[in-house]
Amino acid sequence: MTAYDAFLADIYDHSPYFCQGRTRELDRFNAPYFRHLEGRSKSVLEFGSGTGMLTIPLATRGYGVTSVDNSPDMHDVLGAKLRDVEPQVAGRVEQVLADALTYRAPEPAETIVMPEGILIALPDRALQRALLESCHRNLAPGGRLMTDFFQPRFDLVHRDELTEFTRFRTPDGRAYLMTMRLRNDRYTQVQHWTATYAELAGGETVREVVVEVPFRYLTASEIELLLELCGFRVVELDTEYADRRGFFLVAEKT
Ligand SMILES: C[S@@+](CC[C@H](N)C(=O)[O-])C[C@H]1O[C@@H](n2cnc3c(N)ncnc32)[C@H](O)[C@@H]1O
Numbered sequence: 001m002t003a004y005d006a007f008l009a010d011i012y013d014h015s016p017y018f019c020q021g022r023t024r025e026l027d028r029f030n031a032p033y034f035r036h037l038e039g040r041s042k043s044v045l046e047f048g049s050g051t052g053m054l055t056i057p058l059a060t061r062g063y064g065v066t067s068v069d070n071s072p073d074m075h076d077v078l079g080a081k082l083r084d085v086e087p088q089v090a091g092r093v094e095q096v097l098a099d100a101l102t103y104r105a106p107e108p109a110e111t112i113v114m115p116e117g118i119l120i121a122l123p124d125r126a127l128q129r130a131l132l133e134s135c136h137r138n139l140a141p142g143g144r145l146m147t148d149f150f151q152p153r154f155d156l157v158h159r160d161e162l163t164e165f166t167r168f169r170t171p172d173g174r175a176y177l178m179t180m181r182l183r184n185d186r187y188t189q190v191q192h193w194t195a196t197y198a199e200l201a202g203g204e205t206v207r208e209v210v211v212e213v214p215f216r217y218l219t220a221s222e223i224e225l226l227l228e229l230c231g232f233r234v235v236e237l238d239t240e241y242a243d244r245r246g247f248f249l250v251a252e253k254t
Contacts, residue, residue, distance in 0.1 A: 048118025
């Protein structure tokens with residue numbers, strides 16, 4: 001079972017805290033990937049493809065993408081989007097339901113992309129290291145890893161626990177009151193999100209769904225160290241990404 005089940009997969013692109021911000025400014029979030037991909041092979045391996053926020057823009061620009069994700073529900077959302085694009089574009093994407101930690105590409109990749117947080121979605125350091133080792137194993141010599149992920153909520157680090165409320169509507173008209181309970185574990189560096197989605201209709205709650213997701217946050221120095229331990233050299237680490245809420249990084253297999 002993955003945390004990214006049918007409900008979260010369905011609501012992911014529109015939900016605050018998840019992909020709502022990225023959906024609204026997709027080109028800006030994807031821009032550093034395209035800048036660093038210039039002049040490189042048109043074939044890309046993607047880990048944690050999710051709902052295809054980077055997958056489809058890559059395929060639209062002519063890249064062949066092998067998209068690995070271990071959530072069948074996230075694959076279903078991406079699959080539905082691929083049915084809505086030109087067959088030529090959809091034909092460039094190969095969806096692979098697999099664990100990125102143990103995945104072995106048939107050919108070493110020149111580039112691996114991991115958009116929006118698969119690394120911090122792994123809840124401990126050993127798993128994060130195993131993912132970076134898998135990237136190293138699946139890359140050709142001199143190959144590059146490009147990824148972005150969010151920085152910790154520093155206000156939460158100081159307060160240990162916070163509850164926030166927000167309302168939003170999906171494009172098909174469903175209205176939600178979202179209650180987000182955030183807890184910080186200062187020893188494991190895990191920030192636990194418990195999101196309660198109350199679906200509203202006519203002033204009543206008609207359904208309530210609770211989603212629990214842990215994120216293990218990384219500081220700039222820790223990710224640099226992990227990359228070095230896994231056989232990478234850092235090419236770029238942008239700490240201003242996503243209005244200073246995220247990191248964008250490029251690392252090369254040494
Ligand atoms: C924070 S989301 C990122 C979503 C995606 N990059 C996007 O832009 O829509 C993390 C994604 O990584 C996937 N994931 C988590 N652990 C994984 C693993 N071990 N192997 C493959 N995919 C994994 C989840 O299913 C989810 O789709």
